[in-house]
Structure formats: structure tokens, C-alpha cells
Amino acid sequence: EVTGSTIPSQDGSKGKWALFVLHDITRQKRLELVRKEFVANVSHELRTPLSVIKGYVETLVDGHHDMELSDRSRFLATIQRHTERLNSLLEDLLTLSRLESINPGLQRESTSLRSLVGSIVDDYRSRPAAQNHVIDSEIDPAIEPLLIDPLKLTQVFENLLDNALKYTPPGSTITIAARRRTEEVEIRVKDTGPGIPQADLPHIFERFYRVEKGRSREKGGTGLGLSIVKHIIQLHGGRVRAESQLNEGMTFVLTIPSSKTSN
Numbered sequence: 001e002v003t004g005s006t007i008p009s010q011d012g013s014k015g016k017w018a019l020f021v022l023h024d025i026t027r028q029k030r031l032e033l034v035r036k037e038f039v040a041n042v043s044h045e046l047r048t049p050l051s052v053i054k055g056y057v058e059t060l061v062d063g064h065h066d067m068e069l070s071d072r073s074r075f076l077a078t079i080q081r082h083t084e085r086l087n088s089l090l091e092d093l094l095t096l097s098r099l100e101s102i103n104p105g106l107q108r109e110s111t112s113l114r115s116l117v118g119s120i121v122d123d124y125r126s127r128p129a130a131q132n133h134v135i136d137s138e139i140d141p142a143i144e145p146l147l148i149d150p151l152k153l154t155q156v157f158e159n160l161l162d163n164a165l166k167y168t169p170p171g172s173t174i175t176i177a178a179r180r181r182t183e184e185v186e187i188r189v190k191d192t193g194p195g196i197p198q199a200d201l202p203h204i205f206e207r208f209y210r211v212e213k214g215r216s217r218e219k220g221g222t223g224l225g226l227s228i229v230k231h232i233i234q235l236h237g238g239r240v241r242a243e244s245q246l247n248e249g250m251t252f253v254l255t256i257p258s259s260k261t262s263n
């Protein structure tokens with residue numbers, strides 16, 4: 001189709017040039033579409049918490065002076081929850097835009113995966129939100145130090161652990177396991193929760209994609225956590241995929257090049 005619309009010319013190079021322009025326009029159009037969809041999604045995500053906050057503040061300001069103190073507190077708690085939601089959304093949007101910028105600020109240093117995961121797991125085990133879950137780590141001690149950005153990798157594990165805690169019932173086990181493979185390290189973050197249907201798997205790394213919209217929002221999810229994970233792993237020259245069957249738990253498989261091969 002594109003070749004058919006190439007501007008005819010006696011000179012081969014001009015023909016190629018015209019072809020390039022057409023390709024570029026198609027790409028521009030696609031990018032424009034993605035950008036429009038993104039703006040529409042962000043606006044939609046902002047609208048709900050803002051209108052809730054607006055409504056509750058108006059009710060409080062319009063002074064139903066006979067309002068019970070308990071109702072007042074309930075209203076304020078709702079306003080607080082939605083303000084926090086706006087805040088998380090903004091934080092995640094800023095993180096994503098930094099990761100997508102020309103200089104995403106990757107600060108690689110030689111890092112022991114075992115110590116990094118060990119300290120993250122210790123931190124999570126002491127959190128109130130994780131008291132009803134079992135968190136295990138099985139990191140092969142033979143894995144050599146990796147040339148990674150420890151703060152960004154910490155964010156990856158935090159996003160995956162937060163999800164595992166959010167979407168699995170009490171009593172579930174979350175395991176972070178890592179083993180050496182040829183020229184790369186494979187890390188698996190696995191939970192024993194409900195998992196997701198196969199049909200949703202290809203989409204969950206897309207921005208704002210949620211399997212159960214209501215449930216995710218209610219649990220404070222922005223719909224951006226896995227996009228951030230994907231970006232960080234790709235910046236390290238790695239890959240990420242998810243494996244799941246409904247009611248069979250969820251596994252995220254991260255592959256990171258070992259130091260010698262990473263750039």
C-alpha cells in the first residue's frame with residue numbers, strides 16, 4: 001500500500017526518500033493516536049477522584065450544621081483517600097515520563113541481587129499490610145553481582161510485591177526466586193493468588209489496563225505499576241512477561257543480562 005503511493009521518479013534515491021516520508025507519516029499518525037488515547041485515559045482517571053473530592057467538600061462547606069460528627073469524619077476520610085489516589089497517579093505518571101525521556105537517569109552499579117532482594121523482603125515482612133502473607137526468597141548464591149540501578153530495581157520488586165499483596169487473599173505465599181542462565185539472570189516473582197484469565201495476559205503491561213477495574217481502583221491501584229516495571233526492565237536490556245491461569249496464581253518472569261553482556 002505504501003509502496004503503491006510512492007512518488008514516481010527516475011532517480012531511485014528520490015523514490016526511497018518519498019517512501020521514507022510516507023512511513024514517517026504513518027508512524028506520526030500512530031504516535032498521535034497513542035498520545036490522544038493517553039490524554040483521554042489520564043483525564044478519565046483524574047475526573048473521578050476530583051469529582052468525589054469536589055462533591056464532599058461542597059457538602060461540608062455548604063454547612064449542614066446538624067451533620068453528625070461521625071458523618072463529617074467519614075466524608076473527610078473519603079476526601080483523604082481520593083487525594084491519596086490523585087497523588088499516587090501523579091507520582092506514577094511522573095515516574096513513567098522520566099523513564100520514557102531521553103535521559104531516564106539509569107544509575108548502574110555492581111549489585112548483589114541476593115542482598116537487594118533480601119533487604120526488600122525483610123522490609124516487606126515488617127509491614128502491617130504483609131502480615132497475613134508469607135514472603136519467601138530463593139536467590140541462587142552463585143549469581144554474580146549485576147550491573148543494575150538498585151533503586152529502579154527496588155521499584156520493580158515493590159510494584160510486583162504490592163500487586164501480589166493487593167490481589168491475593170490472606171494466607172497466600174509470594175516467592176521471589178532467581179537463577180543463573182547463559183548470559184542472563186532469570187527472576188520469578190510468583191504468588192498463589194487467583195491469577196488472571198489467559199486473555200488478559202498480553203495486555204497487563206499496557207498503561208491503565210486493569211483486569212478488574214473496580215477492584216484495582218478500590219485497592220489504590222493506578223493501572224501504571226506494570227508499565228513502570230516493563231520500562232525499567234527494558235532500560236536494563238532485559239525482558240518481562242507474565243504467566244497465569246485463572247485460579248492458579250500469577251508469575252512474573254524478569255530476565256536481566258548478566259554484567260558482562262549488559263551495556
Ligand code: ADP
Nearest residue numbers: 163167210211212216221222223224225226250
Ligand atoms: P494496578 O495499579 O491496577 O495494580 P498494574 O499495572 O500494577 O496496575 O497491574 C495491572 C493489572 O494486572 C491489575 O489491575 C490487576 O488486574 C492485574 N494484576 C497485577 N498483578 C496481579 C497479581 N499478582 N494477581 C492478579 N492480578 C494481578
